[in-house]
Amino acid sequence: MNCAGKKGKWAGWMAILGLLVISACDRTQHSKVKQPNDWYTECVGKPLTAEQEVEVRQQIDAEKKVAEITEIFRKKRLGGFNGNVLIAQKGVVLYKQSFGYAHLKEKDTLRADHAFQLASLSKPFTAVAVLKLYEANKLSLDDSIQHFFPDFPYHHITIQNLLSHRSGLPNYTYAFMDSVRRGQKYPANATVMHWFAAVKPTPKLYNRPNRSFSYSNTNYLVLAAIVEKVAGVPFEDYLRKHILDPLGMKHTFLVSDAPDSTAAYRTVGHQYGRIVPKDYYDEVYGDKGLCSTTEDLYRFYKGLMADCLLSRKTMREAFSPRSFERPGMKNYGYGFRLHLNERETPKYIYHGGWWKGYNTMLWMSPDDDFVIIILSNSYNRSVYQVKELLDILHGQVQPDDVEKDL
Secondary structure (H helix, E strand, O other), X not given: XXXXXXXXXXXXXXXXXXXXXXXXXXXXXXXXXXXXXHHHHHHHOOOXXXXXXXXXXXXXXXXXXXXXXXXXXXXXXXXOOOEEEEEEEOOEEEEEEEEOEOOXXXXXXXXXXXXXXXXXXXXXXXXXXXXXXXXXXXXOOOOEHHHOOOOOOOOOOEHHHHHOOOOOOOOHXXXXXXXXXXXXXOOOHHHHHHHXXXXXXXXXXXXXXXXXXXXXXXXXXXXXXXXXXXXXXXXXHHHHHHHHOOOOOOOOEEHHHOOHHHHHHEEXXXXXXXXXXXXXXXXXXXXXXXXXXXXXXXXXXXXXXXXXXXXXXXHHHHOOOOOOOOOOOEEEOOOOEEEEOOOOOEEEEEEEEEEOOEEEEEEEEOOOOXXXXXXXXXXXXXXXXXXXXXXXXXXXXXXXXXXXXX
């Protein structure tokens, strides 16, 4: 499978969630900025000057952290890690490194601009796309699926149910028999939506809508289809116009529509040292399907944290925990996984992914203003093992339940 502000600093969280605050951006002013790069700089803020970076590095004891992070990834590499890493704190990139190859057999060295299939790390992008339509009054979070697709067989499921994995929908990857698929290879979202309308794949929902949290890729397939229906353009076109281009994410694309110009940046997914062939559902997107780089994801992180993509109010909604059926620290918002503190507000915001040899992690700390981005194209469990990194970046030992959450 091929895949190729204004000036402000992090100020912690306020109110209910402790809120994100790198100073928020005035959207009316942003609308006057014509060029994506100008928009990004105005909203996120100019990079630190050399003098400012020196000061920040001293404040966070960067030299010590870099040495400890380097040692962790030396061990991960010995354990088979193959991929790219970027770790930053308070506007300073502490660690950026590539390990291994884009294609193991060809031994072509990975570079920072190589793109990886994000797998489920695509879901935050889908959620942001939906929430941007919500902010534009193009849809309501209380709208049902039938508001957009009248023939969809499961009723009383709202957009917010889909966003928070509370729909009860069965996972499309296991729902359709060969008699329904009729041998068609690589169906798109529209095809799968048609299958749902044509045949109800299970006699009943796995769960009643909003009864409980139940993670299902179908939720985000349907959300991507809704984005296309409401916006009237292909999903990638909407992402590019409203998220990717404004943030200057030049090496991010949808695998099903990957242009030839991305060929030099693509990688291949591997499992146990072997290339994973193209999967039947490889061209379904929303739940997965985006390919990106560590540097582009760093831009996405900065855009989120500076309130460049969504209003602060909407971001609070996205980061509000919505699955309290079982006690514990882990939870889910709208397209983001949450690790809660003792006040049941997010200590960490994150999402990982796995799909056919690729596994990924984006881990953000509002309190200490850091981000961990790990992308691998040769499946390795250590991608999800971040507790040691959290200890280093916080400058203290983290509780064991962080590791249990992974």
